[in-house]
Amino acid sequence: MGAPSLAVFGTVELLGFYLPPAVLWAGAALVPYALLRWLLGRSGLYRFVWHRSLLNLALYVLLVGGVVFLGTVGRS
Amino acid sequence: MTTALRIAVTLAAVIAAVLVGWWLWTFYVLSPWTRDARVQANVVEVAPDVSGLITAINVVDNQKVAKGDVLFVIDHERFALAVDEAQxxxxxxxxxLKLAQDDARRDEQILARDPGAIAAETVETSRTKAGEAAAALQLTQARLATAQLNLRRSTVRAPANGYITNLTxxxxxxxxxxxxxxxxVDSDSFYVYAYFMETKLPGIKNGSEADVKLMAGDTVLKGTVQGLSRAIANPTAAGGGLLASVDPNFEWIxxxxRIPVRIALKNLPADLALAAGMSATVVIRPAPPPS
Known part of the structure; x- marks a missing residue:
């Protein structure tokens, strides 16, 4: 597991609003999430899924975790 | 068969998400990072040791001065006159003293030559007067030294390297x-006070490496944890008398x-314009395992 660093805990400034890092994480995870959803829809893999929205939510949380993990490992 | 597979796939994803979400939460809440940090410096309030009219100010506002540089001069003339007077x-x-010593010596000689020619009392008196005069000389010499010290102190010099601030x-x-x-502002004394939530304190050890990101220009500085404050004021404890006055309200929320943690900065770039009061984000790296 990576160590906390400025790469993940940097603050984002938007028009004078200083956003907490969690907003940055959530935003960064949206891109792979959209891509993954599109892929799952195209390939028809949603056929093997029980509750589609529940799985989407779980996938999103996993992606946020993945983004943060990459951030901590990427720059040590 | 398909139904079982569908449930299994979804449940596996949900369980993984719960675990990752838990890790994210503890990482966010317990990692030692804060957005509430400030650059601080020692500010010397330069006050003169003697009173008087300011006759010259040798610096301008925000000027960089070296230790020992003349900052301002107070009524040199008056203190020079005081030295003359003391001299x-x-x-x-x-x-x-010379007169009293001569008198004393003469009286001693007369007494030695002809004890009947002078009263023993007179000899004693002149000897005592000589002693008094010697003490009076010491006193005036000490006053002269004080006058010279005042003259030197009327020129006020910089007590440290730094910047003149708020020169009015x-x-x-x-x-x-x-x-x-x-x-x-002592330019050799810049440090950072990072205000950490008490929940994050267990992850902070003296000597840990710290990354400091200034709000100005996103400059990243390196630092070391120097120590954490051992007391903050208790706003709910009202003073008055010896007995504690305890606020009966319990806060549901x-x-x-926030506990201040002092961080010493190192390897400061020479061209970096630091100002006491700047905001910064601080992340503390985990302490290396004890060897």
Missing amino acids: AAAAQSQWT AAVGDYATSGTGVLAL RLAQ
């Missing part, structure tokens, strides 16, 4: 001894207190 007084006591004094102002005339 004259010292010379006067010198002559008084002007030539002609009356400076009172002990009252600050200008502020000097409790905010973690």
Whole structure:
């Protein structure tokens, strides 16, 4: 597991609003999430899924975790 | 068969998400990072040791000065005159001492030659007068030294390397001894006070490496944890008397207190314009395992 660093805990400034890092994480995870959803829809893999929205939510949380993990490992 | 597979796939994803979400939560809440950090520096309030009119100010606002540079001068003339006066007084006591010593010696000689020619009392008196005159000379010499010290102190020098800040004094102002005339920010003393939530404190050890990101220009500086404050004020404890006055309200929503952690900066770039009061984000790296 990576160590906390400025790469993940940097603050984002938007028009004078200083956003907490969690907003940055959530935003960064949206891109792979959209891509993954599109892929799952195209390939028809949603056929093997029980509750589609529940799985989407779980996938999103996993992606946020993945983004943060990459951030901590990427720059040590 | 398909139904079982569908449920299994979804449940596996949900369980993984719960675990990852838990890790994310603890990482966010317990990692030692804060957005509430400030650059600080020692600010010397430069006050003169003697009172008088300011006759010259040798610095301008925000100027960089080195230790020992002349900042301002107080009424040099008056203190030079005081030295002259003390010198004259010292010379006067010198002559008084010579007269008293001569008298004493003469009386001693007369007494030695012819004990009937002079009263023993007179000899004693002149000897005592000589002793008094010697003490008076010491006194005036000490006053002369004080006058010379005052003359030296009427030229106020920088006590440290740094920057003049908030210079509002002007030539002609009356400076009172002990009252600050200008502020000097010690440029060798910059440090960061990071206010950490108490929940994050267990992850902070003295000597841990710290990354400091200034709000200005996103400059990243390196630092070391120097120590954490061992006391903050208790806003709910009202003073008055010896007994504690305890606020009967229990807060349902409790905010973690912020504890100041002092971080020493190292390898400061020479061209970086640091100002005490700047905001910064601080992340503390985990301490290396004890070897």
